[in-house]
Amino acid sequence: MRDARSVVARMWGLVVSALLLGSSLGGSVSAQVPSRSAGDDVTLIRGGTILTITRGRIENGSILIRGGKIAAVGRNIEAPPGAKIIEARGKYIMPGIIDCHSHIAIDGGVNEGTLSVTSMVRIEDVLDPTDINIYRNLAGGVTTANILHGSANAIGGLNAVIKLRWGKTAREMLFEGAMPGIKFALGENPKRSNFTPPPGTPRRYPATRLGVEYTIREAFTQARNYMRQWEEYERRKRAGENVVPPRRDLKLEPLVEVLQGKRLVHAHAYRADEILMLIRLAEEFGFKIATFQHVLEGYKVAREIAAHGAGASTFSDWWAYKVEAYDAIPYNGAIMARKGVIVSFNSDSAELARRLNLEAAKAMKYGGLSEDEALALITINPAQQLRIEHRVGSIEVGKDADLVIYSGHPLSVYSIVEKVFIDGQLYFDREADLARRAEIQKEKEALKARERSAERRPGPRSRPPQEEVDGNVEHPLPPGPSKEVRP
């Protein structure tokens, strides 16, 4: 039954997407789709209030989209012949939301929890493009997400930045050209695999914050040695010597990239001491932390974070779910922003990701950020943190047409997402979603009926493949009361 239903859900999303995307799906469905006309990739969104984020607000403005990019933004834009027109009178348009900490679209568990350093594993290898949470988050205005490994290890796996191109393959979802990154984790989570190990399981190092520091130091010491071996090899090769290359180490390679400034570090951290520890350790090894994730005590060391040049990707108001979150305050984002840190608000939750616009509004309530500063927390700031600000995060000519149309101001609780575009293509349309519901329900009933009649038929039935376990588990322990699976 479960399988039949999930098939419906996946089919539903794919069908809706197919309807929305039309010609963009290409060969496989081309027979049903009218052939591509000149106007197909030209769209004009007309007559809405545009919140550009970086260039202020345009009343009664229009956005011209061509070839998936923003071709023009302003008040007097004529629709080219054949352009598709989207009326947005009375609506608000803002850039697609960027979620800098997400665990959606991951097949299976998010943690490789067996080792303290797992820089050899890649989220990219386990992306699940059929995860329904992609669609749900899209319906909340999210267009880009930083998909991270869990926080069980001091040095975790490699991340994947994706666009929520629902209906596409895992490979097609990858944010092409996004700078690669890696997850680190400090504090309780890398320690807590020791709290209640399953029977017969040895305790895993480290068990203290001291050990976490040493684990990272040890890994980078090895990485530096490894880098030097390769440099020496390259030098001797260049000199014409016949040398044997060093043995490749897939665990150390990403860390070498960190040392070379080619890979971003996204470090899960809570307490001020551990944040400062990692800053100093990184400085000692000559690299930068791209973002501290969660960083709930960041407000205590905002000056140091700003001086290092790290970004802070935090929650608006989660607190008290564990000791290291007990000094978390909803003013954290505002204090860090005021002290010169680039701050973003993330979800870390498929549920919260559907309303990050309202999370941004909390930074106005707590700490008094302006509307633009608040909206920057979920758009241009996370874009900067992920080094994709040349592509997304604001409404500017030349950027990707990743846009959200809201029924009202996105910082108001009464506004809802009506349409979401990625690369100029309509990926979510509330009207289309509502229109499809009756049909989906009918299809579901038909599938259920078929399943029931199959159950009544005698003889062996082939077993449907088992569904994978829920991916939203932060550590290898069984989930306890709801809050415990949080970061």
Added chain:
Amino acid sequence: MRERALVFIIAFGLVPALSLVSAWAQRGETYAITNARIVPITSPVIERGTILIRAGKIAAVGRNVSIPAGARVINAQGMWVYPGFIDSGTTIGLTEIGQVAATVDVNEIGDFNPQLKAIVAVNPSSELIPVTRVNGITTVLTTPRGGILSGQAALINLDGWTWEEMLVKAPVGIYFNFPTIVSGRFFDVETFQQRERSFEEARRQRQERLQRVRRLLDDARAYAQAKRAAEAGVPEGNAANLRDRQPLLVNPVLEALVPVVEGTLPLIVAANDARDIKAAVEFAEEQKVKIILSGGLEAPKVAPLLKEKNIPVLLGPVLSLPRHEDDPYDSPFTVAKQLYEAGVKFAFLTNDASNARNLPYHAAMAVAFGLPREEALRALTISPAEIFGVADQLGSIEVGKVANLVVWDGDPLEVRSHVRHLFINGRPVPLETKHTQLYERYRNRP
């Protein structure tokens, strides 16, 4: 009067709010909130109105209220006054830090604990309490959650030196985790392994659990009968009865269930799936007990039944993911609207503690997805007061009711609005919290 108001404004601007407020915070003081837009909930909005607070109660409300000499005046020019919001399901006071077991008193050992009283373990010094109330939530239902019959829920105000001072009403009901049918893969804690449970096995398990509840309720009925008999005494000269006469052996577990089987105390039944809700209603019918549904995220599917049996719903959390993969993406957001249209009474809950402060945004999301705003406000105020049987004290701005009042600088359902003044039990409550303290300390770090 004008002068006094002016002095107040100046003073408020200069002196930290706390000291001013604590200087006032004596029982029996009279306060007047003036020039306010008053939203009484149960009657139309009053523009530029005054609320007089005396001895903890609302003494007068209206446009032409004369302010007695000596009353403290709060000029709420341009502000709104709402009754304090009620969160109809939390663990506030019973938990401090989620993952530190020593600070959590939510889940007791054992499946049947109807005798446990949430109120006696409410920690009035919890840092979560001020954090919650400064967003306009003045009253919460706090409940144990463990086992099957978890214990007695308490309705508390979020201010008081002791839990006795916080108490509004207890017990309000006995929390009942309705046994669900959960088949499929699950993590077996006993073996630390993934295991598969068939639908038949899951259904059998539910039946067994319900059977245990039935037996317990039967025992409670027998106990109630024995109790009545013992209290009635034995008629003179009735030798046979005299011989059988025994003192009643008090059994606290059954004692706690007597008002349930007598139909005076409801079971607060936690259930979300339509199948479970339907089974819970049938169970209540069969056992002749009163129930309040808690959760109810699939309640619209059985709304006619709930309406027919007059069963209210403590709904939420609205801000949760759809129950099933193939549910519409907005399904939890639209539940309130559907219940409203079906005529089912409901109130909102967060099932949270540290972030129960976000209660208004659960209601707001329901409004964004179709619930009339006035109905959302009712579900935060008068509806829970009615459901918990305290509508004579709480839930609206009416003369004689407890002065749980919140002065907002904007729409309380909007995230950007702030609480500017807060009264609980007619006392002004400082807007200081652990969070504002840390904010002040660290924003000023050199």
